[in-house]
Amino acid sequence: MRLAHATLSRKLSSSACINQSIKNVVVIGGGLMGSGIAQVAAQSGQNVTIVDLDRKVVEKAQNAINTSLQRVAKKLFKDDLAKADKFLTNSMSRLMLSTNPEEAVGQSDLVVEAIVEKLRIKQNLFKTLDTVAPTHTIFASNTSSLPIGEIAEATQRKDRFVGLHFFNPVPVMKLLEVIRIPETSDDTYNRVMDWGKSVGKQTVTCKDTPGFIVNRLLVPYMMESVRLLERGDATARDIDTAMKLGAGYPMGPFELLDYVGLDTSKFIIEGWAEKFPENPLFKPVPTLNRLVEEGKLGMKTGEGFYKYQKK
């Protein structure tokens, strides 16, 4: 009887969780990725709070989301301006701004972190949030390269911790990599898989391994592109043209490095080089370090491998 009762209560609690769909999402980090993740959740009908350290950053994110939503609305409702406008207004009405992460997570069902690619900073953030977020809240990191398990170490909710790795630009790229750690509960996994589909993504699942699927293949390719340039074998422009026309990529490696950000790229390769010094694929490249030291972070600062018109 006792066993049946325990099984029944576990079933009830888990089904209660499953029925509790994710409605309130908090995105921590209002940069390139955080603004895109906040956008796709808001445009999919969820209440979203985007949080960053600085009010100016969240306001910039709000403007970026507005601009991007106009492109999406135009595509969705090309010949119905009234519907396009309603879609834009409704989506933006579901977006709140905050610079106070502890307060923002108070009513959250899901927290997606998209802050700087530094393990300690991510751990400190989640450690703090773990003490104030509701018990049922799922924590997710959008990290490109860090071990989900090591980020989750900082919390007491490893059963409610996953990796949700989106791709840039989030409103366009269809893929969402879902990473579970051994402690991730089935209920958590099922709820984030459903949530990923609810925000229009096609999900794949990967173990908690460096770079998951895409970046494990992409980072070595992009680093080797920089080495090819450093050896003087070809120019950046020709390497980009070659990969677009020869391999059908939408962007060449240097255009993509400038697009994703040279700072984030540097943090990724530095982290892997430190952790796996014996792997030649993860060797850092001097040109990337130099550009970052010179403050040339790519499109977001107006110059990286290429120069960009200031918007």
Ligand SMILES: CCCCCCCC(=O)CC(=O)SCCNC(=O)CCNC(=O)[C@H](O)C(C)(C)COP(=O)(O)OP(=O)(O)OC[C@H]1O[C@@H](n2cnc3c(N)ncnc32)[C@H](O)[C@@H]1OP(=O)(O)O
């Ligand atoms: C060493 C470290 C390396 C890894 C670093 C970490 C990175 C990660 O962790 C994981 C990643 O994200 S890897 C990067 C993945 N993303 C890519 O590979 C992007 C490749 N580029 C593209 O798809 C197109 O150039 C792109 C879509 C960007 C632009 O397309 P086009 O060149 O054709 O230009 P557009 O005509 O402006 O855009 C095409 C259609 O997309 C719509 N669109 C573009 N940007 C948008 C945005 N931000 N928001 C909303 N809609 C957007 C645009 O409206 C257009 O739509 P159509 O009107 O239907 O053509």
Ligand SMILES: NC(=O)C1=CN([C@@H]2O[C@H](COP(=O)(O)OP(=O)(O)OC[C@H]3O[C@@H](n4cnc5c(N)ncnc54)[C@H](O)[C@@H]3O)[C@@H](O)[C@H]2O)C=CC1
């Ligand atoms: N850039 C890309 O193409 C992709 C990046 N990612 C990952 O997403 C994360 C964010 O990357 P990006 O958006 O490119 O970086 P970003 O530099 O554009 O944005 C990071 C934001 O986090 C904020 N931030 C830093 N520490 C914070 C804290 N303690 N609390 C609140 N906000 C804080 C910064 O002010 C900044 O606005 C990284 O983990 C990165 O690896 C994942 C997929 C693609």
